[in-house]
Amino acid sequence: MTFVQLIDCRTDRFDEMNRLMDKWVEQTKGKRTATHDVIGRDRSDGSHFVEIVEFPSYDEAMRNSHLPETGRIYEEMVALCDGPPVFTDLDVVRDEQLNVLVARAFFTAMGRTPPDRIVDQLTDDYVDHDPSYPRPVQGRDGIRAVLEGWYGAFDFSFRVDDQMAEDDRVCSRWTWTAHHKGEFLGIPATGQDVSMQGMTWQRFRGGRICESHWMYDRAGLMEQLGVLGD
Structure with missing residues (x-):
């Protein structure tokens, strides 16, 4: 204790x-x-x-x-x-990092909850940084469109493996598992079961996520889908 x-x-x-x-x-x-x-x-x-x-x-x-x-x-x-x-x-009989709980709920809901409900956990001026984007995605409508693309291409879920928090920031290490059911970046559905590991750094304001930075192995995902080979 x-x-x-x-x-x-x-x-x-x-x-x-x-x-x-x-x-x-x-x-x-x-x-x-x-x-x-x-x-x-x-x-x-x-x-x-x-x-x-x-x-x-x-x-x-x-x-x-x-x-x-x-x-x-x-x-x-x-x-x-x-x-x-x-x-x-x-x-200590109770110790809760409230932003950590929000971050965990965010990942738990991803893939299982419609995008409209996911974006309710974000601020209006939310900014999403992903190394595969040409520029950051701005606002709820922008990230909703991104999520709809992932939802259309995969049945997926996140498992949160580890989390750390400091001030208004939370870093979550996660494992993503999915079934490829629809077109993804021009790749037709393969029916392949795939997975990736990654980390997401998130900043919070007023109990909602206002910024995210994603790091994950997209090249490894593409290899699993048969696009990249030896």
């Missing part, structure tokens, strides 16, 4: 504390078990700070606390604070 530690403190020497944190990061390379660190300043009290440190588990947090470097940095941190920091230990 993921574990989070909140460190609540007051200091008028945040610049020094910030340098102290950089020092800890450098000294604990290859040793620390912390996976994510966020420090927030209270908007109503500029000397009040809360640090949020994430660990894979409570046991990993304890391993991190027992590092000699952590102990030394803690002593220096206390010296910079107006009083002893207050620690709150939390077991």
